Amino acid sequence: MYKIIKAEELSAGVQSFIVEAPLVARKCQAGQFIILRIDEAGERIPLTIADYDREKGTIQLIFQEVGDTTKQMGKLKTGDYLLDVAGPLGKATEVENFGTVVCIGGGIGVAPVYPIARAYKNAGNRVISIIGARNADLLIMEKEMRSVSDELFITTDDGSAGHKGLVVDPLKDMIAAGEKIARVMAIGPMVMMRGVAEVTRPHGIHTLVSLNPIMVDGTGMCGGCRCSVGGETKFACVDGPEFDGHQVDFNGLMSRARMYHTQERQCKGDGSCHK
Ligand code: FAD
Ligand code: FES
Ligand code: MG
Numbered sequence: 307m308y309k310i311i312k313a314e315e316l317s318a319g320v321q322s323f324i325v326e327a328p329l330v331a332r333k334c335q336a337g338q339f340i341i342l343r344i345d346e347a348g349e350r351i352p353l354t355i356a357d358y359d360r361e362k363g364t365i366q367l368i369f370q371e372v373g374d375t376t377k378q379m380g381k382l383k384t385g386d387y388l389l390d391v392a393g394p395l396g397k398a399t400e401v402e403n404f405g406t407v408v409c410i411g412g413g414i415g416v417a418p419v420y421p422i423a424r425a426y427k428n429a430g431n432r433v434i435s436i437i438g439a440r441n442a443d444l445l446i447m448e449k450e451m452r453s454v455s456d457e458l459f460i461t462t463d464d465g466s467a468g469h470k471g472l473v474v475d476p477l478k479d480m481i482a483a484g485e486k487i488a489r490v491m492a493i494g495p496m497v498m499m500r501g502v503a504e505v506t507r508p509h510g511i512h513t514l515v516s517l518n519p520i521m522v523d524g525t526g527m528c529g530g531c532r533c534s535v536g537g538e539t540k541f542a543c544v545d546g547p548e549f550d551g552h553q554v555d556f557n558g559l560m561s562r563a564r565m566y567h568t569q570e571r572q573c574k575g576d577g578s579c580h581k
């Protein structure tokens with residue numbers, strides 16, 4: 307059993323849990339994730355390790371309430387328990403001093419991009435971050451992102467915070483201004499990651515994206531997370547979740563992500579569909 311030391315709402319429908327998980331906290335690196343189950347009847351869902359404290363033996367999970375399991379999790383309080391937290395899973399982000407790196411987080415994607423931006427910063431990179439959301443109320447972790455970035459751009463679809471527009475807009479401006487960018491890390495909805503990759507492709511800027519296909523076991527056995535990268539089949543859970551954005555077949559991934567929509571819509575957010 308894994309105790310929730312602190313449960314807190316970060317913005318409408320976005321929750322943060324600090325969870326006691328000493329073995330995960332001891333080993334995890336930026337870019338890795340865990341797979342959890344709420345209870346015996348619960349399904350397995352992957353969540354990125356948004357932060358960790360090795361001394362306290364805790365990890366932070368930040369999740370958006372989108373469906374059955376995450377809505378059930380949204381009802382849990384400080385002091386409640388999760389049944390399993392398996393990890394750390396996936397490959398850690400490659401972190402070196404590359405020069406100038408641009409970290410882009412869209413929506414809930416800001417949570418996984420934060421530990422990566424921090425690791426790049428600690429390695430001596432100049433970090434320029436762009437975070438975006440549909441509106442100001444849905445924007446998360448601005449303070450944290452600012453603390454690890456040399457420059458921070460904010461975009462919202464409706465202009466209620468920062469620049470009105472998409473996260474790719476400041477990126478396009480930077481490229482047009484001749485900024486020397488060593489690499490771009492983009493995490494968010496698939497359409498956003500594909501959009502970023504299309505902006506950087508003609509300029510040959512190395513672009514990494516963190517894929518979030520459906521995962522079940524998280525150990526390369528079930529094939530649920532398979533994706534096509536550079537014409538080869540890869541398993542996002544063990545070969546990723548980060549891949550070269552210019553090589554990813556986003557169209558295939560997007561159609562597979564919709565595969566269970568009918569069943570997902572039938573769930574009531576109380577776990578009854580798994581019993
Ligand atoms: P459902 O209604 O069951 O599903 C809603 C949508 O979530 C689906 O259409 C599908 O696109 C996705 N999804 C459903 N089940 C899974 C599954 N088993 N594996 C992956 N995606 C699924 N979300 C966050 O809010 N914060 C994170 O830090 C985060 N990190 C992730 C890291 C990885 C490596 C991956 C693969 C996904 C991550 N996600 C994260 C997405 C998160 O796993 C899904 O939002 C969650 O599983 C939805 O479950 P649900 O039962 O609430 O919703
Ligand atoms: Fe089963 Fe990746 S989640 S192979
Ligand atoms: Mg589900």
